[in-house]
C-alpha cells in the first residue's frame with residue numbers, strides 16, 4: 018500500500034536534525050571571508066546534542082529505511098547552512114564500497130576518500146581524462162601523473178580516488194581508479210579555490226608528479242561500476258538542493274507574512290497577490306522534487322541504486338534550487354541582496370547543485386538515452 | 398512508513414482502466430471531440446469499471462484508500478480520453494461527498510441511483526459569479542427560515558443537462574457550505590454553452606440560480622456545515638490524476654515518433670533539443686503522478702489535505718500544459734493539424750487544468 022507517512026522515529030530524527038540545523042545556522046557565514054579554513058568536525062553546540070546519524074544506525078528498523086532518512090538528514094544539514102557535526106559524504110568512499118576488494122575496504126573505509134575525476138580539459142566526459150597510471154614492472158607500482166581540478170575534500174581528505182588512463186605493457190589502454198594517500202611523494206594539493214558559494218566546502222586542485230603507489234591501491238572495478246556510485250549520491254545532492262530551497266522559501270514566506278501576504282492554498286491564483294501565487298508554484302516544485310528524491314532512495318533500498326531515477330532526482334533538484342533562490346530575491350526585492358539576510362548567500366550556494374556530480378544536461382542525457390533506448394553513441 | 402508500492406487491488410483497478418483506455422477510449426477520442434459528444438460505448442465502458450458505484454455503495458466506508466484507487470483509475474482513463482475521465486470524475490465528486498458527509502437520510506435517498514448499470518451524472522459546481530442578466534449584483538447566499546436562498550451563477554458546469562443534482566459550493570455568513578440542488582428546482586436555469594476550447598464532449602453549460610431555495614434537509618450533512626475543503630481537495634487530486642494521464646498520452650505518442658521522424662539525415666530524437674524535451678516530460682510526469690497519489694493517500698487518512706492537494710494540482714497544471722505544448726512542438730506542423738491528437742491534447746490540457754472544484758476523486 019502506498020504511504021507517505023513518516024514513522025514516529027523518522028519524525029523524531031528529522032525534527033532533531035532540524036533543531037540542530039538551526040543551532041548551526043549562526044556559523045553559516047563564517048567561511049565567507051575565510052575560505053581557507055576547514056569545517057570543524059563539530060561545533061561546540063554539538064555537545065549535548067545526540068548524533069542523528071548514530072541514532073539512525075541504532076534505530077534503523079523503526080524508520081522508513083536508512084537511505085531515505087539519511088538523504089533527508091542531509092536536507093536538514095543544508096537547511097542550516099553548515100552541519101553542526103560534519104558528516105562527510107564522499108563519492109570516493111562509495112566507489113571503494115562498490116568496486117573495492119574486501120581488503121581494500123578494510124584498509125580505507127573509515128577514512129575520507131575524495132573523488133578525483135574532473136580535469137582542466139573537462140568534467141562531463143570521463144573519456145577525456147589525461148591523467149595516467151603507468152605500470153612499473155620493476156617496482157610493480159603504479160606511477161601516477163596528471164592534474165585534477167575542483168576536488169571536494171581535497172585538503173581534508175586522507176586519500177583521493179583518482180580516475181586515470183592505464184598504461185600497462187600487457188594491457189589495452191583503459192580508464193581505472195587508484196587510491197593515492199596523502200603524503201605520497203609527488204602528490205600536491207593546490208590552494209583553496211575561490212567560489213561564488215558553498216565557501217565552507219573544501220575545494221582545491223590536485224597534482225600528481227611521478228606519484229608511486231603500490232599495486233594494492235589499484236581499485237580495479239569496471240568503470241561502469243565506478244560510475245554507478247553516482248546513482249547513490251545524486252539524489253543526496255538533490256536533497257541538499259531541497260534543504261537550501263526550503264531555507265529560502267521559509268525565509269521568504271516569513272518576510273511576506275510581515276508584509277501581510279499569506280499563502281492561501283484555496284484561493285485561485287488569480288485572486289492571490291502575485292508574490293504568493295509565485296511562491297505557491299515554487300512550493301509545488303519543491304514538493305515534486307522531494308518526492309523524486311524519496312522515490313529514488315526508496316527504490317535504492319529495495320533493489321539497489323536506480324541510475325535513471327537518481328538522475329531524475331538530480332535534474333529536478335538542480336533546477337529547483339536555481340529557480341527558488343532566483344525567485345525569492347525577485348519577490349522580496351532589493352532587500353534580498355543584503356548580506357544581513359540569508360537570501361543572497363542561499364542564491365550563491367544554490368547554483369552548484371546543477372553543476373557538480375553531473376550537470377543538468379548530463380542528467381537529461383542519461384534520462385533521454387534510457388527512455389529512447391539509445392546508446393551514448395546514438396545520443397551525446 | 399514511506400512506501401511507493403501499490404496494493405494488489407489498486408494495481409488490478411489501474412490495469413483494467415488502462416486496458417479500456419487503450420482499446421476503447423483512445424480510438425474514439427478524436428471523433429468525440431469533433432462531434433462534441435462522448436460516444437456511449439466509451440462512457441458505458443468507463444462506467445462499468447465501477448468506481449462511482451463503489452463510492453455509492455454502503456460498503457464504501459470500509460474501502461481502503463478509495464481516493465488513491467479513484468486517482469489511479471482517473472489517470473488511466475484520461476490517458477485514453479480526458480473527456481470521459483472528467484465525466485466519471487464529476488459523478489465521483491458528487492457521490493463521494495454525499496457518501497462521506499451526507500446524513501443517513503441523504504445517503505439513503507441520493508446514492509442508490511448511482512449503484513446502477515447505466516451512467517448517472519451529477520456535478521459539483523461553485524456559485525462563483527453574478528447572474529448573466531444582472532452582472533451588477535454579485536452572487537449572494539442568504540439564510541432563510543428553513544434553509545438557504547441562492548442568487549448567482551456558475552459559469553462553466555460540465556454535464557449539467559444530464560445531471561440529476563448539482564452539489565453547489567457556496568459561502569454563507571463567511572462559512573463554506575455544500576448544498577444539494579436537484580436540477581429541476583424552481584429558479585435553476587441551465588444554458589448550454591455552444592463551443593468550448595477543449596473537453597468538448599462534456600456538454601458544457603452555465604447554470605443560473607435565480608432565487609433558488611434550498612431546504613435545510615438538502616444541506617450536505619444537514620445539521621452542520623460540510624467540510625468543503627475536503628471536497629475541494631478531492632477535486633484537485635482528480636485533476637492532478639487526469640493531467641498525469643493526459644501527459645502520459647502525449648509522451649507515449651511523441652516518443653516513438655521522435656525516433657522515426659528523420660530530419661537532416663537522422664532521427665529528431667537524436668538531437669538534444671528534442672531528446673531533452675522528452676527527458677523533461679518523463680521527469681515531470683513521474684513527479685506529478687506521485688504528488689497526486691501522495692495527496693490522495695493523505696486525504697484517505699485525514700479530514701483534509703489542503704496543501705498537498707493544492708500543490709499537486711498546481712504542479713500538474715503547469716507541467717501538463719508544458720508537456721502538451723512541447724508535444725505539439727515535437728510534431729511540428731503535424732502537431733497543429735487535426736489528423737493527430739496533439740492539438741486536441743493541447744486544448745484539453747489547458748481546459749482540465751482550470752477545472753478547480755468541478756470534479757472529484
Ligand SMILES: Cc1cc2nc3c(=O)[nH]c(=O)nc-3n(C[C@H](O)[C@H](O)[C@H](O)COP(=O)(O)OP(=O)(O)OC[C@H]3O[C@@H](n4cnc5c(N)ncnc54)[C@H](O)[C@@H]3O)c2cc1C
Nearest residue numbers: 132133134135139140141167168169373374375376378397
Ligand atoms: C564546487 C565544486 C566541487 C566539485 N567537486 C568535484 C569532486 O569532488 N570531484 C570531481 O571529480 N569533480 C568535482 N567537481 C567538478 C564537476 O563535477 C564538474 O565541474 C562538472 O562535472 C562539469 O564539468 P566541467 O566543469 O568540465 O564542464 P564541461 O564538461 O566543460 O561542461 C560545460 C557545459 O557543457 C555542457 N555539456 C557537456 N557535455 C555535454 C553534452 N554531451 N551534451 C550537452 N551538454 C553538455 C555541460 O552541461 C555544461 O553546461 C566539482 C566542481 C565544483 C564547482
